[in-house]
Amino acid sequence: MVKEKDKAKLRERIQQLELERNQTMAEMERIKASLRYEVEQDTEEGDPDIYEREKSLALLQNLEHKLESIEYALRLAEEGVYGICERCGQPIDPARLKALPHATHCIKCQTELERQARPTLRTPLTEL
Numbered sequence: 700m701v702k703e704k705d706k707a708k709l710r711e712r713i714q715q716l717e718l719e720r721n722q723t724m725a726e727m728e729r730i731k732a733s734l735r736y737e738v739e740q741d742t743e744e745g746d747p748d749i750y751e752r753e754k755s756l757a758l759l760q761n762l763e764h765k766l767e768s769i770e771y772a773l774r775l776a777e778e779g780v781y782g783i784c785e786r787c788g789q790p791i792d793p794a795r796l797k798a799l800p801h802a803t804h805c806i807k808c809q810t811e812l813e814r815q816a817r818p819t820l821r822t823p824l825t826e827l
């Protein structure tokens with residue numbers, strides 16, 4: 700059973716998640732607004748701003764991905780299974796959850812998953 704003290708900690712994590720969700724959404728809005736602004740500047744080819752734009756788009760994608768993870772973790776929290784590794788069913792290290800509240804895998808599983816995912820990555824950075 701979950702102890703009262705642990706429940707309090709969990710609530711804290713969930714609050715942190717909600718805070719992070721709001722911050723992520725605000726950051727996305729800010730980037731979207733700046734992208735709109737740049738489009739209005741009628742950028743031409745070879746403009747150095749295009750590089751900045753690409754960076755903003757990449758950042759926006761990262762944030763979208765992060766937001767999805769946060770919302771997913773919040774759904775898990777609603778189901779009462781937040782803080783449990785989805786892969787092995789073991790509790791996720793509290794220190795890990797503190798640093799990464801939207802984590803849904805323990806460090807061990809995350810490392811294994813990343814190792815598996817790596818070979819499927821296309822377009823190595825050196826080819827860009």
Ligand SMILES: [Zn+2]
Pocket residue numbers: 784785786787788789804805806807808809
């Ligand atoms: Zn695990």
